[in-house]
Amino acid sequence: MSAIIELNGLRKVYSKRRGDDVVAVEGFDLALGRPGAVHGYLGPNGSGKTTTIRCLLGLIRPTSGTTTVFGVDSSRYHEVAGRVGAIVENPKMFPNFSGKRNLSLLAGISGIPTNEVDRVLGVVGLTDRAKDNFGSYSLGMKQRLAIAAALLKNPDLLILDEPGNGLDPAGIAEMRVLIRNIADQGKAVLVSSHQLAEIEIVCDDVTIISNGRLIESGTLDHIRSFAGGDNVVLTIADTEAALVALEQARIVAHRRPKPGELLVDVAAERTSEVTEVLAAKGLYLSGLRSERPTLEAAFLNLTGAPPPPDGPIAPPGPPNPPPSGNQTEVGGQQ
């Protein structure tokens, strides 16, 4: 079965008034989206995610290349608009209209009955606040209303651009459940985000872009494979001495953001080598656990971005080639 979304040589350049053109999307081919699957479209802020989505929806014109949705070129997007629900960046509704009125006005464009408005308000848990003005909503409620708007068409493809923006942890967890439920109904979901850890939990497939370039695309496991193998996390009192000891034994290790923790690039079955080396130096562990490679680790390896101590990823530099062996530097500070 062919992909729902196809990008062919997509390139978008924004012309600035003072002459400095900004290349938002460098021009790449990509096929993504399948029924019942969540596809994460990931990249740092400014990497070209929203520009790609706007091109898909016909909101902006590509400088060159084409995009298709359900096999239809975006210049004829109206032919498939009824099958696509979308949120682009922040929720955009009329602040002086109630949530319900905002949805009713959108529903009216396609002749969707009012009871469907009530239904989607219930799906996103906004029935009680439906008559309140959109302007009085919290950011999380606004996001939920925007999702309700996207769901109004009962779309076959749902495009959510940064749906977790502004949500608290509980809101993000709710959003994940909602996204998964939608996909489980056989719909294709494209979720763009820069919050890799949040998206990793819900995605089946992943595309990573950076600086307007396609870095890698495939299943979640395929992308994770770029993070290298399993790792071991040690908790130890003297991390400096442990680092020196491991280095002398030619075992790659890194500091972790959390004090007293080291990330060691060895598979779980080689843990005994590590403990032997440390014990020989009189260094004893207070904790040890194995850690699966994360999407974030894969992303950092793929893009060459400096690993952040916490929070969302930082804009990376130019992409690096895929890593080899377990010599990659994952999840720690240099």
Next chain:
Amino acid sequence: MMLLTLTEFKRLMLRRMTLAFPAGLAALMVGGIAIAYFVISADANDTPDLVQDIAGGTGLDSYFLPIAALLPLMAFVIGASYFGADVKTGTIEQILTWEPRRARLLAARLVSAFVGVAFLVALLAVLYVILTFVLATLVGTTDGTNAEFWTNVAGAVLRLAVAGGLFGAFGMGVTVLTNNSLASIVGFIIYWFIIDSLIGVFLPRLSVFSPITNATAFANGSSVERLSGSVFTGNAETIVSHGPAAAGLILLAWVLGALVLSALVFQQRDIA
């Protein structure tokens, strides 16, 4: 297309600006007539005649003058903010994901702006007629309000409504071009009160094509006049350029020009 137009009309009529501006004007009219009532009541010799004193004769030469400047301004502001609010809030992006055909969206909005604003202008004009009639009944006379008078009033209200609707559509078209309702409104006011007057003095041959002048002539059912000769040499005289029907067509040409240009720009614009 019908669903889209009906939805857009509903969206326009539910907007705060669409309701607040006419409500403010209605309040001004009621206040103005109330003041007039007390002023006239205080003078036993002042018994205004609706037809002669207020309307300026059966030809209604001065009947709508007190509201003539406010109605086009209201129409333009409502039309401009109708589109400008979408740009400001970003809702145009949301709407375009539902109706990606921009020409259709613009056409639906054009119809909504024209019909909606024309309706509001007609309502206000009718309110004004009712208020002046009540005033004349209470403190003056309504003698002479025969069928010809009311026919003329109905025609004037209709023309005012059409002119208002056109100004509403014009305001929307200009705002599609500027992408900013405040810029459109300020530009319109500057044009109306400064540039249009300067053109009237320095370029009288061009002034006969002014949208303001032609709207006024069309709404009043009067001719467009211009100066011939020079005001500086003292030999200027006023001559008739064209009648109200031609004035209406010139106004329509302005509106259509703005809309065609705005449609071309909107079709090509990146919504980002």
